[in-house]
Amino acid sequence: MAASTPRSLIEWLILQVKLLIIWFLKAGPMPKHIGFIMDGNRRYSRTKGIPVRDGHSDGFAAMRRVLELCFRLDVKCVSVYAFSIENFKRSQDEVDNIMTLAKEGLEGFCEQDDLLQANGVRLNVIGDRSLLPPDVKEAVLKAETLTRNNSRAILNICFPYTSRHEMTCAIDAAAKGSLPGAELTERDVDFNLFTTQGLSPPVDIFIRSSGVTRLSDFLLWQSCENTQIHFTQTYWPQYGLRELGPVLLDYQRRVWHKRVGFRT
Ligand SMILES: *[C@@H]1O[C@H](CO)[C@@H](O)[C@H](O)[C@H]1NC(C)=O
Numbered sequence: 001m002a003a004s005t006p007r008s009l010i011e012w013l014i015l016q017v018k019l020l021i022i023w024f025l026k027a028g029p030m031p032k033h034i035g036f037i038m039d040g041n042r043r044y045s046r047t048k049g050i051p052v053r054d055g056h057s058d059g060f061a062a063m064r065r066v067l068e069l070c071f072r073l074d075v076k077c078v079s080v081y082a083f084s085i086e087n088f089k090r091s092q093d094e095v096d097n098i099m100t101l102a103k104e105g106l107e108g109f110c111e112q113d114d115l116l117q118a119n120g121v122r123l124n125v126i127g128d129r130s131l132l133p134p135d136v137k138e139a140v141l142k143a144e145t146l147t148r149n150n151s152r153a154i155l156n157i158c159f160p161y162t163s164r165h166e167m168t169c170a171i172d173a174a175a176k177g178s179l180p181g182a183e184l185t186e187r188d189v190d191f192n193l194f195t196t197q198g199l200s201p202p203v204d205i206f207i208r209s210s211g212v213t214r215l216s217d218f219l220l221w222q223s224c225e226n227t228q229i230h231f232t233q234t235y236w237p238q239y240g241l242r243e244l245g246p247v248l249l250d251y252q253r254r255v256w257h258k259r260v261g262f263r264t
Pocket residue numbers: 145146147148149
């Protein structure tokens with residue numbers, strides 16, 4: 001069809017521009033670990049007048065897109081906040097829908113040429129798995145086992161997660177692993193965090209979409225020190241290079257600034 005030609009030309013041009021931006025960004029220092037609070041699926045659905053279920057599907061598609069982008073940019077580790085322990089308080093229908101999406105998503109991710117295997121990504125699902133339905137638990141275990149030896153990058157899916165639960169488990173494990181009466185150190189706790197156990201480097205950038213400025217119990221221990229925190233107005237399903245690009249430029253500017261500072 002004649003009408004499709006200009007459209008595909010424009011798409012092709014947009015792709016070239018994106019690749020150029022990626023190439024340009026890759027020339028600078030890259031963060032080793034980015035954490036995302038993927039917020040705004042429900043508000044996005046309301047704004048567009050579509051069912052919440054579709055909002056979550058679009059959010060899932062956005063996650064895949066952003067992950068591909070991060071791995072293409074050679075970000076070593078990405079953590080995504082998929083589901084909070086608190087989210088179990090939502091309607092049964094919505095929770096069931098998210099669980100189904102997660103299970104299908106995990107199964108898809110692990111196929112031969114898909115996101116994880118194609119990019120050499122090790123998957124860690126971190127959080128309180130005892131709360132997951134058995135079929136989802138099984139999909140999680142399968143995906144983790146399959147990607148266990150991948151070492152180019154790491155994906156932490158926080159599901160169902162809260163930072164306080166992670167810290168409590170870490171302190172508990174540290175206490176159980178030490179001699180009676182011995183004093184626990186920060187290092188003991190740090191060593192026992194789910195993220196450390198999954199080989200994650202320190203968090204450089206913390207991003208939350210959809211205009212909410214709360215930390216919501218996500219990577220609190222991990223992002224207490226040198227982490228840059230960014231809030232963006234964009235709803236998660238619409239998040240992409242347009243939002244991530246400026247964040248990375250800001251990161252690079254700060255890294256360069258620090259380096260110059262050291263020299264003088
Ligand atoms: C990962 O490596 C271990 C040890 O070399 C091996 O036993 C296991 O089968 C490997 N797993 C996969 C999925 O390749």
